[in-house]
Amino acid sequence: MILDKHIILIDDELDVVEAVSEMLELEGFQVSTFTDPNQGLKSLNPSSRSVVLCDVRMPAIDGLTLLSAIQHRAPNVPVLLMSGHGDIPMAIEAMKLGAFDFLEKPLNADEIIDKLNLALTQCQQIQTAQSSSDTAPEIPIEAAIIGQSKSIENIRKQVLALAHTGVDTIINGETGTGKEVIARALHTFSRRKDKPFVAINCGGMTESIIESELFGHEAGSFTSANKKRIGKLEQANGGTLFLDEIESMPIAVQIKLLRVIQERVIERVGGNVLIPIDIVVIAASKADLVKLSESGAFRSDLFYRLNIASLHLPSLQERKEDIQLLFRHFVIQASQKYKTRPSTIYAEQIQQLCRHAWPGNVRELRNVADRFVLGIVGDGFDLQTPITESCSDDFAFEKQMEQYERNVLTEALIETLGNINEVSAKLNLPRKTLYRKMKKHQLDKDNFKTQ
Structure with missing residues (x-):
């Protein structure tokens, strides 16, 4: 369970900072922005419960130097790097040196939100493990019994x-x-x-x-x-x-x-x-x-x-609104267990999970998460990888906005189990507009209902 969603956003381009921070704040993140990487670095300390999202190449400092400085100043803070295509080799090298992950520009809203949530969860698990002692407070029961139903x-x-x-x-x-x-x-x-x-x-x-x-x-x-x-x-x-x-x-x-x-x-x-x-x-x-x-x-x-x-x-079929939260939790556990990079979870894959009957309940969901992280196909239900179409730079922004809109609709449908009245109220959308957007994104409310 992510208790605090604080992001340190560092990029020397003001328009990128404004666009990304607005998108993240709409998703419920708390964002501190810096166009000067040195100021961003000074905002961190060893007890920081944040995730750094920063550009790889900036005039004052490059990604590898900044990563090293963050690791010395706040060793438990995960660092996600944003890189243009030409900077991917540097980003890969940074990952070898301990960066959490990298995101290729133009940014995909679904991917960036997913990876930030994974990084925040890992950060808090590390902090909790290090602070555990006889005098430390008990873990919240929400961390022991996961679900929001x-x-x-x-x-x-x-x-x-x-x-x-x-x-x-x-x-x-x-x-x-x-x-x-x-x-x-x-x-x-x-x-x-x-x-x-x-x-x-x-x-x-x-x-x-x-x-x-x-x-x-x-x-x-x-x-x-x-x-x-x-x-x-x-x-x-x-x-x-x-x-x-x-x-x-x-x-x-x-x-x-x-x-x-x-x-x-x-x-x-x-x-x-x-x-x-x-x-x-x-x-x-x-x-x-x-x-x-x-x-x-x-x-x-x-x-x-x-x-x-x-x-x-209850069976997992009776608590479908918990599927996404449980699956993300199991993906993080599997990534740590098998020492792999956390895999991106797409909205289409969440829909696949919600449509499945889950005869093996939570145990089956955990197995699917393990196979998903390992990239293998096993017996029973397996996630299909969504096919993403490449687009020119001219349409990159429109494509990202469409994907973001689809993700918001999907999240609301999952949380409300496909209840259109609740989705309409939650998103402050007239029903007519909501139906039009659902049709546009091929979202069927029945796929989110408990059978």
């Missing part, structure tokens, strides 16, 4: 409320909706945050294996038990135990787990010593545990003991 905002409120109570909880949701993310948030924002968070997936385990995993065992308790093993329940003492796919847990193990939850004591397999434990249990299921307990496939007494509180996670 009403359903996710409600989930965040429930997580904060439940985290303070420390009650056992069941999380319901389809595969890939982020149940472990929510479980970790319940732990992170609780008083147990400094204690262990221990996760175990109950799916596909035999009764003997899962029993040993949960309870541990004493040496010699069975043939291959050469030494004592501490189980997950004991490892989680003082903290949180997360049981994923609990609907897959064998009935015999469910009975033993029920005793642990009721009495907060365990016995290792092959042992006879009662070991007290202090844990919060969070269970997750993609199945309807009520129906399973009614049919006898899941212990009803265990269900009711765990179900002190419950959270239901």
Whole structure:
């Protein structure tokens, strides 16, 4: 989540400064402009939470010299360079020396906004990581549970409320909706945050294996038990135990787990010593545990003991307004993971994402982001790269303005899920004008609606 969108714009050409700063301010950025690069440099300090956008070639200083000076004065500030075609070799060399990215003139509005947002996010993540300490404030819950939909905002409120109570909880949701993310948030924002968070997936385990995993065992308790093993329940003492796919847990193990939850004591397999434990249990299921307990496939007494509180996670299809924010977040993560340049995300690609059904939910979206950053095609949904037509210098400005208008319309349609009345009010456009512009840019409101 980008909390501050401050840009330092440096260019010796006043008309470029005015045009770019106006465009960025309309997009919600805070822009400080400088036609003198030395003055722009002086505005920075080691704690600056800004991104520098500057020209490569200026009379007083060149891009490589300015980049070096910024890195010494404010090492955590990302630098994006603007370059004409003849200056691209210098821009590439600057990237090798640590520049975040470069933008070729004439500038593309969609590309510049996208890359500035990526750079701002990276800047703030670095600052947050460096300032983290015992005395540092907790991360905002918006950084742990990402989304702007009403359903996710409600989930965040429930997580904060439940985290303070420390009650056992069941999380319901389809595969890939982020149940472990929510479980970790319940732990992170609780008083147990400094204690262990221990996760175990109950799916596909035999009764003997899962029993040993949960309870541990004493040496010699069975043939291959050469030494004592501490189980997950004991490892989680003082903290949180997360049981994923609990609907897959064998009935015999469910009975033993029920005793642990009721009495907060365990016995290792092959042992006879009662070991007290202090844990919060969070269970997750993609199945309807009520129906399973009614049919006898899941212990009803265990269900009711765990179900002190419950959270239901919506599918990604039910929270389409979060797709863009999540995807950009995953693209940044993937770029850092694979050490690649952040990829430009075009408005057409956002539309493709919103039209997809997402049967694999957030997990599928993350995989698509990874493939997008790596530039590979995998199984399932893949983004198509928009075909951009080249245009002469005479039409460059008109082309950029058309693209900017299309981006503004697309963003508004995404945020309102295709609600024309809300888009009209948000952009202060009469409906007739809005429909004409949507037709011009081939934007269909139905592509942005939750199915």
